[in-house]
Amino acid sequence: MFKWFAALTETAPVVEEVLETVTETVAEPVAEVASNALVALPLFTKGLLVTLMGLLGVFLVLTLFFVTIKLMQKIGTGK
Amino acid sequence: MDFVAILKELFSGVLYLATGAGLKTLAMFAIAGILIYLAIRKDYEPALLLPIGFGAILANLPPVIDAVTGVGAASALGEHGFLTVLFNAGIANELFPILIFIGVGAMIDFSPLLKDPSMIFFGAAAQFGIFATFLVSLVLIPIVLPATAGDESLILRLASAIGIIGAADGPTTLYVANHFDLKDYMAPISVAAYSYMSLVPVIQPPVIKALTTKKERMIRMDYNEQRASRLALILFPIIVTAVAGIIVPMSAPLVGSLMFGNLIRECGVLERLSKTAQNELANLVTILLGITIGGTMVAENFLRLDTLLIMALGLFAFVFDTAGGVLFAKFLNLFRKTKINPMVGASGISAFPMSARVIQKIAKEEDPYNFILMQSISANVSGQLGSIVAGGMVITLVSMMLGGIW
Numbered sequence: 001m002f003k004w005f006a007a008l009t010e011t012a013p014v015v016e017e018v019l020e021t022v023t024e025t026v027a028e029p030v031a032e033v034a035s036n037a038l039v040a041l042p043l044f045t046k047g048l049l050v051t052l053m054g055l056l057g058v059f060l061v062l063t064l065f066f067v068t069i070k071l072m073q074k075i076g077t078g079k
Numbered sequence: 080m081d082f083v084a085i086l087k088e089l090f091s092g093v094l095y096l097a098t099g100a101g102l103k104t105l106a107m108f109a110i111a112g113i114l115i116y117l118a119i120r121k122d123y124e125p126a127l128l129l130p131i132g133f134g135a136i137l138a139n140l141p142p143v144i145d146a147v148t149g150v151g152a153a154s155a156l157g158e159h160g161f162l163t164v165l166f167n168a169g170i171a172n173e174l175f176p177i178l179i180f181i182g183v184g185a186m187i188d189f190s191p192l193l194k195d196p197s198m199i200f201f202g203a204a205a206q207f208g209i210f211a212t213f214l215v216s217l218v219l220i221p222i223v224l225p226a227t228a229g230d231e232s233l234i235l236r237l238a239s240a241i242g243i244i245g246a247a248d249g250p251t252t253l254y255v256a257n258h259f260d261l262k263d264y265m266a267p268i269s270v271a272a273y274s275y276m277s278l279v280p281v282i283q284p285p286v287i288k289a290l291t292t293k294k295e296r297m298i299r300m301d302y303n304e305q306r307a308s309r310l311a312l313i314l315f316p317i318i319v320t321a322v323a324g325i326i327v328p329m330s331a332p333l334v335g336s337l338m339f340g341n342l343i344r345e346c347g348v349l350e351r352l353s354k355t356a357q358n359e360l361a362n363l364v365t366i367l368l369g370i371t372i373g374g375t376m377v378a379e380n381f382l383r384l385d386t387l388l389i390m391a392l393g394l395f396a397f398v399f400d401t402a403g404g405v406l407f408a409k410f411l412n413l414f415r416k417t418k419i420n421p422m423v424g425a426s427g428i429s430a431f432p433m434s435a436r437v438i439q440k441i442a443k444e445e446d447p448y449n450f451i452l453m454q455s456i457s458a459n460v461s462g463q464l465g466s467i468v469a470g471g472m473v474i475t476l477v478s479m480m481l482g483g484i485w
Contacts, residue, residue: 039482043231046480047217047238050473051210055203057472058465061326062203065464068318069196072311 092141103378104139110381111135111373114270117277124277126362127249127369131273134373137162155374162374165367170265170375173257175368176250177336182361183250183463184340185353187431189315191457193307198423198454200407202461205427206246206469207403212396213242213473223388232481236261239473241389244272245396246466247279248429253372254333255470259477266375267386271393273372279430280437282394286401287441291421295409296445298420302453312345323468329478330471337467401425404458419454426455429466435459 114132142151169175216238316338404424
């Protein structure tokens, strides 16, 4: 297990460098384009997006809370 | 010095009331009087409406001209006035809503929700009105307030704050309004939010009765008496904070403070702190918050068309939040063998515990042996969570639409 952990720590900097490169060359420009695209939308379209994504987000988060509670109920009953 | 000038100076406050601005002052005194009357005589959320009403009186007293700057303002509101100090200390930096939520969290018992977690979805459905009002506001604001036409940023921000009024959650409303730098609109937004919270017993019953049949209102629901495990009650606030903070980071301060208060209550080893949070902290911050909000009700900022629009849209949001919860329950009943009383959906708003009590009262009117209080409380506490998450989502999404500058 110690060998496995040592190998992991050796590869970590390489993985970090790859992720940094991907972020700088792909993710950041894409995020900037997406942001500009959102800002350029008509007002009512923005509103519809906020409404749909907002409601979805609220349901998603509360569904996660629901799952959490169900898991805790199972822990509580020892299952 | 001229004797007349001395008299004019001494009685400048009285002479002020005879001016145009003075008449607005008298109008604000009347509005403040109505709030105080509702608080004392009708017992409508007196802890909030009375300080707000009194703060409005203080904010609209005849101005004192500052000898250095030449600017006139009520003495409680000037640059060093105590209401200004309180505003900067607790509202402008969003501290008071956070502290209130610690107290609210210490008061909430999530046991009913942990025993019947399906009620959590009513807390989500009852946020429908927020977003419906947001959309309607986007259309109406530029029409009713032509000065805002073309200013997309202001329209989006104002629509966000107005929509959140529907959640019946004063601290979240203040948090969103302040985040979007809507100081000029803080007065009508906060008064609308807190007034409608106190009017839950008046607003919700007609909406519920319009959307349900007597037979639906008489539906009985089973209830599990066993209390949730102590471990679950301790883990729940911790996990909720982590989940909400990771997925909706902008909701972290409100969720975190609410859950911190709840953890103090449920851990079982901090009874003194729990009692302090539920009583002294909550009461102290309520006093300061109420009077400070009243201090924002200055005539020039309040007696405008904006105020009427915000009050009307706030009421629309409130009604549609109630309707959203009821209709969601009716929708679920299409697929369920054991029916849910649709009124429980209406208590998915954040007005805890008033909404739950209102629902139980209506249920008892229809059937004296129908007890749905605990189910309503489950939905009510989940509404508290739902409104905070909705507030965080609105801040995040609207900020994205504005290019991430808020």
